[in-house]
Amino acid sequence: MGGAGRDACSAGDPGEKLPVTDLVVQRPEGLYCPPGDFYIDPWRPVARAVITHAHSDHARYGNGHYLAAAPSEGVLRARLGEISLQTLAYGERIVHHGVTVSLHPAGHVLGSAQVRVEHGGQVWVASGDYKVAPDRTCAPFEPVRCDVFITESTFGLPIYRWCPDEDLFAQINTWWARNVDHNRASVVACYSFGKAQRLLSGIDPSIGPVIVHGAVVPLNDAYRAAGVELPETRMVTEVRDKADLRRALVVCPPSAVGSPWLRRFGADAQAAFASGWMQVRGNRRRGGYDRGFVLSDHADWPGLLQAIGATGAQRVIVTHGSSAAMVRYLTEQGLQAEAFETEYGDDVVEADAAAATEAEPGA
Template identity: 85%
Template sequence: MKPQDLVVQRPEGLYCPPGDFYIDPWRPVPRAVITHAHADHARMGNGHYLAAAPAEGVLRARLGEIELQTLPYGEAITHHGVRVSLHPAGHVLGSAQVRLEHGGQVWVASGDYKVAPDRTCDPFEPVRCDVFITESTFGLPIYRWCADHELFAQINGWWSRNVLAGRASVLACYSFGKAQRILSGVDPTIGPIIVHGAVRPLNDAYRAAGVALPDTRMVTEVKDRAELRRALVLCPPSAVASTWLRRFGESSTAFASGWMRLRGARRRGGYDRGFVLSDHADWPGLLRAIGATGAQRVIVTHGSVPVMVRYLQEQGLEAEGFDTEYGDDVVEADQSAQEPAGEGT
């Protein structure tokens, strides 16, 4: 460990030695700073949680009763001499970058982030620092996202064609973040919108935080079965492979994920359509975000770590990787696979 390092690797997770706390630990610790409420970054069992104020509802929806302290974006507290503040990461509702200042050094741990606009969360805020800890989930040049208006035109067009054909439009997506972003962008005049039981409590948390979402229903609340043939159905990926899907009769299935950029990913999943939609930064977004920090040292975590490290080194930066237990979109798929497929969940 270098004397000036404000974040180091430990078996429990990323640790701040002078502050004696962890950032998104993957094993239970006394004090944890949480960047966002996805399952690989916010785990149960910690003694004390610190998170951005907008994340409170989704954290409690996912973790239940926890000892949670919240901090408005940009407001700082000092713990054991370390000045800590949280800044928008643009990933999902309440996602934050953790800024640490101590001993003349400023470090930022970004968690997961995206730089593209998103109506459902605060936009990514570049934070100047000496050392930047970045994800690299989609850290390959092949990953480049289209503009949201193009993407939602594709989704609305697919849904409209299915309405004309008399079949339901079943769109698999992760219950937290992706589902709400889709809801914010689709055209609710095309037909009714039905959500799986795993999606509903997260929608409630978003609405409670002031995020505008169109009206949605559970399938058990639909009395006229003809409405199901006009519906857009949002559900976790696990539900597509379950008996729950039979309720809708004839349907067209699709999956919304950044992994749909890869040829063959849709086919392997057995979906009729794939929509390239991610809550992570694409390759240009990652490079733009890293550059905006002004950091001369960059630490790369989960994703395409060797590629990103090598590229940054070629650009003259001091770059290295951290081994973590963070996942990517697949972690949320695993999470949803454990959620009951029954409508009452």
């Protein structure tokens, strides 16, 4: 990275046994690769950052140089603006300071990647966030064999088990169609990046018009530019027939629900929240939503265990989510398991709130 030559081979002499050291360690700035002198998804500004995906808790502004998967370029630039960005095709390898680095599909959102790091006879994989379920808006998760696997555990409890997409989208379309019959808008709150596009890819646009909040528009544009098919969408200012507002499916960030922007859809508009957290019914009631749809861009409990098992790793490091429960379970299964303290998982909602506030005047 940063001008390093590309190499299809592993670094070093295959017969040479170097001292065994951790290839990724914790530092105040983030997860650091000592032999390569770079960080993975740092939460403080650093000289060289390898980015797994463009969500704001993993991709932050201020780094000197960014390395990311090629499909993520559009969303990264939409979120971070002008940055020094180097991209790799999935599976392409580079050698930096003797460390071989490659990026592999994580199935989380457009351009999401697992970071494979090889040095001194060891292979580590940092997964960022990932999902093993099919998703037409991004490349599918690719298991990568390794010695050490760094995994998330956002939904790392047995209660989290997702239903098939066809069942989920049938629920959403049925709810929308019923609201159209009652002449009321259907509002779905979800994260502007990733969740919104996955939702749009699965709905039936023949039911009615689709309106998106201004915070969602630049991300949709980036997805379309990357070749992802999404239905036609409009901003509310582009709607000529006001009757369409009461037949529409409205996709917006959670912060827009209850805002003045939403009032134009009528006082009787039905509001739903699309998130994996809707698996727990109390979360919908506490949020004041009429309906909850269990839609997640993270792996559920079976998906996490499937992904971890497919790596063949005997050592697993858990970064965020239900890390204590996941470490305990993996240890009981005979694996060497531990946790890293990170700052992942908290900024996505805040970023959407900021985007909604900034986009509202012209939304």
